[in-house]
Amino acid sequence: MRFSFADRKTDLDNTNKLTGFVMMYLNPSRNGADKSEVSITDGSGTDDASGSNTAAIKRRFGIRGMSDRAMAWWFITPTILLLLAINIFPLIWTIYLSFTNFRANRPGREIEWVGLDNYIKLLNSDDIWAYMQSTAHFVSWTMILQLTLGFGLALLINKNFKGHSFWTTLILLPMMLSPAVVGTFWTYLFQPQSGIFTYAVNFFAEVGPVDMIGDVNLAPWAIVLVDTWMWTPYVMLICLAGLRSIPGSIYEAAEVDRASPWRQFWSITVPMVMPFLMLAILFRAIENFKMFDLVVQLTSGGPGSITELASINLKREAFEKWKTGYSSAFAVILFVTVFGAANMYVKAMNTVKNR
DSSP, rough: OOOHHHHHHHHHHHHHHHHHHHHHHHHHHHHHHHHHHHHHHHHOHHHHHHHHHHHHHHHTTTTOOHHHHHHHHHHHHHHHHHIIIIIIIHHHHHHHTBBBOOOTOOOOOOOHHHHTTTHHHHHOHHHHHHHOOOOOOOOOOOOHHHHHHHHHHHHHHHHHTTHHHHHHHHHGGGSSSOOHHHHHHHHHHTTTOOOHHHHHHHHOOOOOOOOTTTTTTHHHHHHHOOOOHHHHHOOOOHHHHHHHHOOHHHHHHHHHOOOHHHHHIIIIIIHHHHHHHHHHHHHHHHHOOOOOOHHHHTTTTTTTTOOOOOOHHHHHHHTSSSOOHHHHHHHHHHHHHHHHHHHHHHHHHHHHOOO
């Protein structure tokens, strides 16, 4: 096989290029210079890249000449409109209906403006105050039990004993279940003749069948017990986060000053975890104030109406009796109550946090 002079020249040029390429990467100074040149020439710097990306977006959507601030509003406007349609409009519509005699099952009926009549009927109704009292009983006792048990479990889990990961996972299982499943599960446990709860109680004291969800005196405590079982792990997680945020150096300094464990608990642990405790109370109080599905699955508001919370009565007034205007006024009262109480509580919580 014969090679021409041109072929040999081509091979020599390729060899020189390969040698130059290798030397460029073996020489650090040369390499840095070339990379900087590449960065300058191809526009791969951060500022150039962000500027080119913004320009590309503007070209893509046909918004040339628009400022970055205007473009940001252009992108978030659909989200704002969606939030207004989902949250603000139903609230305004509910407030309007609360001043009328509208019934959803009679859409063709003429709507009459009744003013404050619905609110006056609600505030003068003994049944409404009884439902609010049942709700207050439920919220108060669930908060006390969940906070006490959750904080205690957080103190135990924070010790990092052997197998604490397994026990933490086991404790968290109830909050992973849906309220409908929990309600059905505990309904079987509370059966007076065959439920495990009756056997557990009679193991310690022979009292016979215990009807937790059929007895007028025990039913309110049954829903408190089930909600505490389900949501204590949630409070435990919040308290555990507060305990893990306390620097260990504070306890070391307290030990140097010969502070007792009891003194460390009340002077260090409780004050530094207090914002987390108040946050847990806020979250759980709001959720329990509007509790519906768990109680409906357990007792359906019975026996009688002893466990009929405000949210359950609101549903019955709106979708069983079809008193839409009346129920809208009730919904507005509940909203104002929760919003006002939460607003004052947040201010108090910020005061504690800024001490």
